[in-house]
Amino acid sequence: MRKAISCIVLSTIVAMSLSSAIASAPVARECDISEEQHLMQTEPVVEIISLGECKISAYCKENYPHICNNGDSSQTATGTVPLAGRTVAVDPKVIPYGSEVIINGHTYIAEDCGGAIKGNRIDILFDTHQEAIEFGIQYTNVSYLIKESV
Numbered sequence: 001m002r003k004a005i006s007c008i009v010l011s012t013i014v015a016m017s018l019s020s021a022i023a024s025a026p027v028a029r030e031c032d033i034s035e036e037q038h039l040m041q042t043e044p045v046v047e048i049i050s051l052g053e054c055k056i057s058a059y060c061k062e063n064y065p066h067i068c069n070n071g072d073s074s075q076t077a078t079g080t081v082p083l084a085g086r087t088v089a090v091d092p093k094v095i096p097y098g099s100e101v102i103i104n105g106h107t108y109i110a111e112d113c114g115g116a117i118k119g120n121r122i123d124i125l126f127d128t129h130q131e132a133i134e135f136g137i138q139y140t141n142v143s144y145l146i147k148e149s150v
């Protein structure tokens with residue numbers, strides 16, 4: 001008789017722990033999925049896209065209203081601080097903002113835009129207007145890297 005009672009108690013405990021395991025199962029699976037998504041978001045997806053020959057022009061960040069800017073060159077179109085040697089203006093429909101743009105072996109960042117910068121045309125930022133004039137207009141092959149999936 002005593003043995004029978006302990007058997008019932010034991011089976012009740014087993015049943016309880018089983019039901020709690022089943023109840024928690026979907027929660028555990030949700031956690032696994034979100035962890036997977038987290039990994040996918042942080043993993044950089046690098047894609048290299050060749051645009052072929054592009055028209056390359058130049059502009060400057062001298063702070064007065066003229067052809068290069070409207071007198072406020074403190075910020076790019078994407079809110080970054082413009083930096084000669086890094087900043088290029090692009091058509092974001094062609095090159096997504098944030099892409100690394102490779103021109104003549106130098107890597108720039110697509111972080112600005114301009115009224116005349118449409119299609120396969122890129123504007124390279126220089127410190128002075130004189131440097132921009134000296135660069136003039138050049139035609140060269142351009143490729144860009146997408147660092148993250150958007």
Ligand SMILES: [Zn+2]
Pocket residue numbers: 059060061062066067068069128129132
């Ligand atoms: Zn200028």
